[in-house]
Every structure is written in C-alpha cells, then in structure tokens.
Amino acid sequence: MPSSPPHPTQDAGATVGDVGEAALINRIRRRVPPAPDWVATGIGDDAAVVEPARGTLDVVTTDTLVEGIHFERSFFPAADLGHKTLAVNLSDLAAMGATPRVAVLSLVLPAGMAAADLDSLVDGMLALATRHRVALVGGNITRSPGPLVLGMTAIGAVRRRRVLTRGGGRPGDELWVTGTLGAATAGLACLRLEPTGSAVGHTDLAGCVERYRRPDPRVRIGMLLGRNRAASAAVDLSDGLGDGVRQLALASGVGAILDASAVPIDEGARRWFQTHDLDSLDTTLAGGDDYELLVAVPRAHRRRFAAISRLARGVPTTRIGVLTKDPSLVLRTADGERALPGGYQHFQETGDTPQAR
Amino acid sequence: MPSSPPHPTQDAGATVGDVGEAALINRIRRRVPPAPDWVATGIGDDAAVVEPARGTLDVVTTDTLVEGIHFERSFFPAADLGHKTLAVNLSDLAAMGATPRVAVLSLVLPAGMAAADLDSLVDGMLALATRHRVALVGGNITRSPGPLVLGMTAIGAVRRRRVLTRGGGRPGDELWVTGTLGAATAGLACLRLEPTGSAVGHTDLAGCVERYRRPDPRVRIGMLLGRNRAASAAVDLSDGLGDGVRQLALASGVGAILDASAVPIDEGARRWFQTHDLDSLDTTLAGGDDYELLVAVPRAHRRRFAAISRLARGVPTTRIGVLTKDPSLVLRTADGERALPGGYQHFQETGDTPQAR
Numbered sequence: 001m002p003s004s005p006p007h008p009t010q011d012a013g014a015t016v017g018d019v020g021e022a023a024l025i026n027r028i029r030r031r032v033p034p035a036p037d038w039v040a041t042g043i044g045d046d047a048a049v050v051e052p053a054r055g056t057l058d059v060v061t062t063d064t065l066v067e068g069i070h071f072e073r074s075f076f077p078a079a080d081l082g083h084k085t086l087a088v089n090l091s092d093l094a095a096m097g098a099t100p101r102v103a104v105l106s107l108v109l110p111a112g113m114a115a116a117d118l119d120s121l122v123d124g125m126l127a128l129a130t131r132h133r134v135a136l137v138g139g140n141i142t143r144s145p146g147p148l149v150l151g152m153t154a155i156g157a158v159r160r161r162r163v164l165t166r167g168g169g170r171p172g173d174e175l176w177v178t179g180t181l182g183a184a185t186a187g188l189a190c191l192r193l194e195p196t197g198s199a200v201g202h203t204d205l206a207g208c209v210e211r212y213r214r215p216d217p218r219v220r221i222g223m224l225l226g227r228n229r230a231a232s233a234a235v236d237l238s239d240g241l242g243d244g245v246r247q248l249a250l251a252s253g254v255g256a257i258l259d260a261s262a263v264p265i266d267e268g269a270r271r272w273f274q275t276h277d278l279d280s281l282d283t284t285l286a287g288g289d290d291y292e293l294l295v296a297v298p299r300a301h302r303r304r305f306a307a308i309s310r311l312a313r314g315v316p317t318t319r320i321g322v323l324t325k326d327p328s329l330v331l332r333t334a335d336g337e338r339a340l341p342g343g344y345q346h347f348q349e350t351g352d353t354p355q356a357r
Numbered sequence: 358m359p360s361s362p363p364h365p366t367q368d369a370g371a372t373v374g375d376v377g378e379a380a381l382i383n384r385i386r387r388r389v390p391p392a393p394d395w396v397a398t399g400i401g402d403d404a405a406v407v408e409p410a411r412g413t414l415d416v417v418t419t420d421t422l423v424e425g426i427h428f429e430r431s432f433f434p435a436a437d438l439g440h441k442t443l444a445v446n447l448s449d450l451a452a453m454g455a456t457p458r459v460a461v462l463s464l465v466l467p468a469g470m471a472a473a474d475l476d477s478l479v480d481g482m483l484a485l486a487t488r489h490r491v492a493l494v495g496g497n498i499t500r501s502p503g504p505l506v507l508g509m510t511a512i513g514a515v516r517r518r519r520v521l522t523r524g525g526g527r528p529g530d531e532l533w534v535t536g537t538l539g540a541a542t543a544g545l546a547c548l549r550l551e552p553t554g555s556a557v558g559h560t561d562l563a564g565c566v567e568r569y570r571r572p573d574p575r576v577r578i579g580m581l582l583g584r585n586r587a588a589s590a591a592v593d594l595s596d597g598l599g600d601g602v603r604q605l606a607l608a609s610g611v612g613a614i615l616d617a618s619a620v621p622i623d624e625g626a627r628r629w630f631q632t633h634d635l636d637s638l639d640t641t642l643a644g645g646d647d648y649e650l651l652v653a654v655p656r657a658h659r660r661r662f663a664a665i666s667r668l669a670r671g672v673p674t675t676r677i678g679v680l681t682k683d684p685s686l687v688l689r690t691a692d693g694e695r696a697l698p699g700g701y702q703h704f705q706e707t708g709d710t711p712q713a714r
Contacts, residue, residue: 045608060405062497063463092404093404106508140421151421155415
C-alpha cells in the first residue's frame with residue numbers, strides 16, 4: 001500500500017492524527033465486545049444491519065456533546081466523556097419507555113487528541129453499553145478543525161401502545177421525579193471555579209462532580225414505566241426541571257402546579273448553592289444535565305407506580321406537583337404562588353446562574 | 358414565561374443565537390411535511406418512534422460534515438449543505454441495498470449563523486428527503502464554539518437475505534461502478550482556487566462544482582441491487598475509488614485487478630486535471646466525495662445486473678475490473694501493472710493532490 005502511512009506505533013504519545021482513520025477504526029473495533037446475534041452487520045461496513053425486536057417499534061434519539069459548550073477536556077476525563085455521550089442518549093430512550101438496543105457514534109476529533117484518550121473514551125462508553133446491553137454497531141470518524149464533538153444516535157424498542165410520550169398528561173395527574181436534582185449544576189459550577197478539582201476530593205462535592213460527569217440514566221425505570229403503563233407522560237430532565245415541566249405540560253395541553261418544598265434538591269448541591277449565595281430552588285429549576293425523569297402518573301395508577309418505585313433499586317421517586325386544566329405553570333412556595341421559571345435554553349447564557357449546558 | 362426571550366422577529370438579519378433553541382426547533386418543525394403514518398412520534402419528543410417495515414431489517418448509518426474539513430461556508434450555499442448532509446447518508450444506505458425511511462439531524466451551530474441560512478439548509482435537506490420519501494423524524498440543536506457541524510443518522514429497510522455488504526465478493530466477480538468519477542474532486546479544487554466561483558459559470562466546471570455540492574446518491578440503483586440479488590458486494594465511493602476497491606477486496610478476502618483505461622473519469626474533471634498538471638487517473642483514484650457505488654457482480658448474474666442498469670434512469674454503469682483470488686490490488690495500465698493507489702485517508706493531508714474531504 002504505497003500511499004499508506006507506516007504502521008502506527010501505539011506509544012503513549014501518539015495522537016489520533018498520527019494513527020490515522022483506518023487504524024483508529026480498527027482500534028475501536030478491537031475494543032468492542034462481540035455483537036449479539038440480532039446484529040446482522042456491525043462496525044466496518046457502509047451501514048449496520050439490525051434485526052428489530054419482534055412486535056416492537058423503533059425508538060430513535062440523537063444527542064451531541066460539544067467541547068467548550070457541554071464540557072472542557074481539562075476537567076472531563078475521557079472515559080467519563082464516553083460514558084456521558086451514551087448516557088444522555090439512554091436517558092432520552094428511558095423517557096419514552098424504551099429498552100435500548102444499539103448505538104452509532106460520530107467522532108469529530110482534533111488531530112492533536114491523544115490516541116490513548118480516544119481508547120479511554122471508547123472504553124468508558126462500552127462499560128455503560130455493556131451494563132445496559134447496548135451494542136455499538138457503527139459510526140463515523142472525521143477530523144475537527146477545533147472542538148471535540150461527540151455525536152450519538154441510540155435506538156431502542158418499545159411495544160405498541162406502550163410508548164411514553166410527553167403529550168399524554170391529563171389534568172389531575174400527579175408529577176413525580178426520579179432521584180435528586182441540582183447535583184450536576186453544582187458539580188459543573190465547582191469544576192469551572194476550580195478546574196483542577198483540588199477542592200473536589202475533600203468536600204461533599206465529589207458526588208456532584210460525579211453526577212455531572214457520569215450521569216446514571218434511568219434506563220430500568222423507563223423500561224418498567226413503558227411495560228406496566230403506570231404513567232401517562234414522561235420527559236427527561238436534560239435541560240432542567242423548569243424546562244421539563246414546561247415541555248410536558250405544553251405537549252399535553254395542560255398546566256401544572258409545582259410544590260417548591262417537595263423538589264428533591266441534592267443535599268451536597270444545596271450546600272454549595274448556599275455557600276455561593278445562589279437560590280437553591282431557582283438554580284435547580286434552571287439547571288440542566290441531571291438526566292432524571294419527570295413522570296405524570298394518573299391517580300388511579302398510583303399503586304402501579306409505587307410498584308415501579310420499589311423495583312427501582314434505590315432510586316427514590318418524589319411527588320412534586322400536579323397537572324392542571326388551567327394552562328398556567330405555577331410554583332407554590334411558602335411565600336405564595338409565582339410563575340415557574342424556565343429551564344436551560346441553548347444559545348442563551350444568562351450569566352447569573354451556573355449553567356450545566 | 359419570565360425567563361424567555363422576547364418573541365423573535367424573523368427579519369433577514371437574525372442569527373440562530375437571536376432566535377434561540379426552542380424557536381429554532383419550531384421553525385424547523387413548520388418546514389417539515391406531515392410524517393407518513395408509520396411514524397408514530399416525530400419531531401418534538403425525547404425520541405422519535407417508528408414502525409419498522411414488515412419483514413425487514415433496520416439498516417443504520419451515520420455521517421457528519423464539518424466546516425473547515427468537508428466544506429467552507431464561503432463556497433457552499435446553505436441549501437446545498439442540507440442536501441449533501443442527507444445525500445452522503447443515503448449513499449451509505451444505497452450501498453447496503455436498503456430503502457431509506459427516516460433520518461435524525463444533529464445541528465451544531467455557531468451562534469452567529471444567519472437564521473435564514475438554517476432555513477435554507479433545512480429546506481435543501483427536505484427537498485432531497487421528499488424525493489426519496491425519507492421522513493425527518495427528530496434531531497438535536499446545540500451551540501458551536503467554532504465550526505458548523507452537521508451530523509445525521511439515516512435508517513433504511515432491507516429484506517432478510519437481501520443485505521448487500523462489502524464482504525460478499527468472490528474471485529471472478531466483475532467490478533462495476535455507477536456514474537462518472539473525479540468530478541467532485543475537481544469541483545472542490547476549483548472552489549478552493551476561486552472561492553467566489555467567478556470562473557465556475559463559464560467553464561464546464563459548473564457540473565463538477567454541482568457534483569461536489571449536491572451529490573446525487575444512487576438510492577434507486579441500491580434498492581434494485583438489494584431486491585434482485587444481482588450483486589455479491591457493494592461499497593459507496595465516499596473516500597474514492599482506490600479506497601472503495603481496497604475496502605471491498607479486504608472485506609471479501611480477495612484481490613482485484615483494475616483496468617485503468619476503463620475508469621469512467623468525468624470529462625470536465627479530466628480537462629481540469631490536465632490543465633492543472635494533475636494525473637487524471639491517480640487524482641480520481643484518490644479523490645473522495647463522488648458517492649457513486651462500486652459493485653461486485655458474479656458473472657452468472659451479468660444479465661440481472663444489465664436489467665438494473667436499464668432501469669437506472671440514465672445513470673451509466675461501467676465495468677472496470679475483476680476480483681481475484683490473489684490478494685494483491687493491481688492497476689493495469691498501458692504501461693504495465695502497478696499497485697493500486699489508496700483513496701482519501703482522513704487525518705492525512707498529502708498536499709500534492711486536491712482532497713475532497
């Protein structure tokens with residue numbers, strides 16, 4: 001092969017530019033475990049070929065992480081980047097009640113990125129993929145003239161009439177949220193103030209930083225919600241609780257009342273917000289990146305939902321409000337009622353609250 | 358909505374940063390035609406939900422165009438960018454023998470990009486999507502700190518035992534190529550020399566520039582190849598003919614002999630290469646972005662393949678070589694035989710030939 005480069009040495013200092021595209025693809029292929037038998041064609045052809053699960057619909061989502069917008073490489077270990085790229089997509093599938101199956105990965109790489117970092121990134125992704133039985137079946141690699149851009153499309157399966165959209169909520173349905181909120185916002189804000197992470201180890205912020213870097217998508221709860229039809233609607237909280245409530249209410253053609261005192265703010269995050277003179281509630285409502293689920297539950301299905309909560313393996317669920325016929329979005333606090341603040345809007349940086357993305 | 362921006366004015370000068378994410382999504386939704394009835398949930402939820410075509414496998418591909426690597430906005434009209442983002446993905450599906458069905462779009466947008474350009478980009482994409490009955494069912498929008506990055510995943514359908522991989526070629530199979538080659542390489546090189554395109558209108562390079570900007574994916578031929586099983590293997594020529602032959606031969610565990618005089622070099626491109634002292638054949642072998650198909654055809658299926666060529670509506674097909682048991686890749690010219698040069702390698706810029714991507 002006269003036009004090919006000399007065989008790359010895999011020393012620690014090699015960059016992805018040194019290694020070259022074909023060798024990078026081989027490097028990734030070698031790390032990927034054998035595909036399940038319903039993957040007819042995996043990595044290495046023009047496209048992947050996948051057998052749909054019998055009697056199910058395909059659920060398709062895509063999400064992209066951009067250096068300088070969603071993360072800085074200086075405070076984001078490559079393995080965590082790989083984990084998060086998949087996690088944010090699995091969160092979207094969970095919010096639809098789907099079981100994840102396959103993913104394809106688009107890598108836009110600065111030529112100077114260390115090849116070892118790409119290995120770590122792929123390994124971090126594959127560790128999460130294995131945990132949730134997701135097969136990485138293809139992708140694309142190209143050079144970047146600037147930022148590292150990680151794009152992923154994930155495909156899941158859901159049975160007919162088990163799809164959980166944003167639009168099925170009805171007046172009177174209760175609003176529930178999984179896990180705790182605000183931790184990712186505090187974690188990112190902490191990393192921005194102290195990129196070296198020197199303070200992280202000896203405060204309770206370690207948990208917040210972990211939540212920002214390695215969110216745990218609610219795959220199991222999402223699958224259970226899809227199967228037992230406990231919920232009328234769901235949305236993932238990638239852009240914050242305020243945004244999630246707004247999206248679900250808008251799609252369902254209803255309003256909502258949120259009980260401020262019920263919002264499960266992460267304790268470490270709350271302390272960090274207080275120390276930095278930030279309103280814990282407003283910061284949590286606006287902060288994205290939590291990847292918890294907001295779920296609307298008809299009162300008649302409360303017992304079904306409680307059964308899911310018991311099966312959710314330690315992930316708490318908290319009732320935080322109710323959907324209303326009146327289309328207003330209301331936050332009920334000890335001081336009275338006010339309009340619900342929004343979530344994170346891409347393209348807008350307000351500058352007065354730490355933004356997770 | 359106290360935290361929301363004032364309603365955006367849609368004047369010609371607005372940027373995507375002015376408009377904001379939620380309004381951009383609405384703007385795109387309004388442009389998308391009604392989805393076919395097998396799309397259960399389209400744009401606007403956490404994920405799209407799609408009913409698989411009965412008795413088929415899902416074929417999944419992803420490809421990304423990056424400003425500064427694959428294109429410059431200065432010489433790439435936004436509508437053409439939208440067209441090409443979809444076209445390169447449809448080409449991959451065609452190479453698998455698949456019928457395209459749905460696509461999701463990842464937009465990484467510089468805040469200063471004109472909102473009207475985004476409208477044009479989406480319209481250019483949708484025009485091609487409509488032509489091939491592809492439904493845009495979802496996507497993702499985020500800010501870019503630098504380049505415009507356009508990512509797409511397309512999903513098609515193919516019947517069991519009709520999948521066309523790279524790996525089915527056998528010694529003795531003939532190698533055929535669709536259309537003509539080299540045009541996109543000449544078109545890009547011309548645009549790089551004269552970004553204003555002033556010379557394009559009054560030379561035969563207009564066709565080459567068009568081929569670079571608006572490649573016509575071989576969707577129909579790909580579908581026909583999948584259906585009538587005329588071919589043993591196929592690959593799309595996104596990274597050049599040299600690369601395509603190498604990939605197909607490698608995956609099939611065979612070698613190949615290419616007849617140099619048979620390679621269908623685009624006439625406008627050939628004149629441009631000659632004017633600029635470039636070897637037409639070597640430049641064509643190395644140049645990517647043609648999005649033609651390379652197809653291996655068993656001799657016994659030659660008549661079936663000829664039938665496809667007749668149905669291909671004016672797209673010529675040309676026999677350019679043969680697969681061999683000997684694993685060498687050989688180029689047979691009037692001066693004798695030599696090793697086949699490679700195609701385009703991402704991350705490597707040779708500097709001596711114009712590179713399409």
